[in-house]
Amino acid sequence: MVVAVSNRKWTLWVNIIKSIYGMDGGLGCNTNISVLRYSTAWRNIIKIGEELEKIGLNFNNLFVRTIGDGQDTRFWMDEWAGNFKLCDKYPRLFRLERKSDVFINERVTFSNGIWTFAWDWSRGLTGRLHGELEQVTSMVKSSINLQEGGSKWSFKMGASDETLRNNLIPQKIGIFVWRVMKGRIPVKVELDKTGIDLDTLLCPMCNDIVESVNHAILECKHAKEVWDGVFKWWNLPSPRNTSVVDWFSSRSSSGVSSVQMKMWQAIIWTTSYLIWKNRNQKTFQNVAWASAKIVNEVQTKAFEWIINRSRNLHYEWHQWLLNPTNLGFPLRNNLDPG
Template sequence: MVLNTNSRNCSVWMWSSIQKNELEFRILNINVPNSFTKKRFNGRETLIWKDLWLDNQLLCERFGRLFRLDANEDSTLAERMTITEKDMWTLTLQNNGCFSSSALNKIRNEHLLPPPINRSPTMRNNALPQKIGVFIWRAHMGRLPIRVELDKRGTDLDWVLCALCKNEIETGDRVLRSCTFAKDIWKRVLSWWKNNSQMYSSVADMFRGMKDNQASNEFLKIWQTIEWVVGYSLWKKRNSKLFRRNMLIAPVVFNEIQSTNYQWILNRSKKLDLDWNQWLLNPDVYDDHG
């Protein structure tokens, strides 16, 4: 989209549309305001001294002495010369010179986001709300607003240590898997499911499912539900401690995970008839293989 500047309001809209993200662009060494130039046609909306329209340099800076001598510093090109066509803005960051919000977003994302490799569709589990599937996908793709990632993007943070344990730099893997608090929760969950041999090497591995080819499909779905709720719960608890200063007690968090999984599976699964006592004492009874 090329912006025709039929009025000064159009220029105001253009600058306001990028103003809130200008700091982020500057952190990336991209000077967006200076990347716009006026392509003059009729000259009515182009200030001869103060708009960038010739040789990528403001004439008020290039010819400072003449500018100070001019009685009308805000004069337009149309007042000094005869031009017939309309003015428009061009964006030098684009090869075609066209400005659009999507073009700026694309430029920003190319600098901020990792290369789009191994991109997978949003994950789904019918036993859980869709928001949890979106969360798991973001964790799997490394797109959570973790402190170390926010710091890379120029966010001013007081510290970047893990919000759960405050021992090491906060990463997605740290919060969801390797933090001492996260390890405690996973140890309790695996012991509950008598699955002490399950080992995770990464967040992606954690949400890939149980490594037991003999387990039934229904059992694997239940276990996936458990894994996803554990990850989502750890993230929510991280946020509650970070923003609300809530105290985290591992047995309480573990009990909440048991209850949440039970309620969601019971209410959303048409095939399973769960018993609460059985769920607490021996949940792997729902594996019908063998």
């Protein structure tokens, strides 16, 4: 899924947002929404970001910037070449720049396959500054693709809506599943690859096996107990060993009809999300739920989400607990989420 957002920095709308919520729009790491007077809509956006942070997803990192022609992106003072500003990375060069808030298109052009740079220094460059300038020009050539139009932000999931959206459950669950399939949740094996110094690579839940994505979501004995409970609830045999990619990519499951497939997908996605949430509680708060409580939470959350998001389901709570596969469709034989 891709949602493009215009990024005209000097428009009245952007200035209003900054004046009310700060330069980062209230999406920075130090925001405290309980003491700030946000509008309901903006507060909801911020809450989504906080919910994603709880499961290890950085809300801001899900947005990708397209520079366009560079006319509304500042060369030195905006983040466009990475998670940094060139003025911070190359402060000596920046001090020599005559126009600190210069835009990209005033310093860089690309035409007929040729890059042209128009620098304006307060004095000539000497010594190491020549090397730093070479780094900057190389970064420009590798980081941007100048094209017509202004810059914009895109929210990218990296795959089609068909495989990563299920209208029966919140979109944050789909985002989490996509991250799991891509191996982009912060399990200890992945953190170790980035050079982070950890006390141990063992799973925080079982303290027995090195924590990989597969282990955390499917193979840990605590995760297996949860899956056993969920499969028993649906009157299905316990799952066999598999990978998370196969697990989430499957369009069918033994014993589950095509009518029930979308609901079953909602259940396994929700289960995975709550297993990971429990793992994080153990890691950061040293508090973990018993597997039976997680299964109960799956039943509760899934019931609430599915009933509220589908026009065609007619379930009573006791029916849901006793026989969730006995769907209540009076008119249709497929799910039609609202």
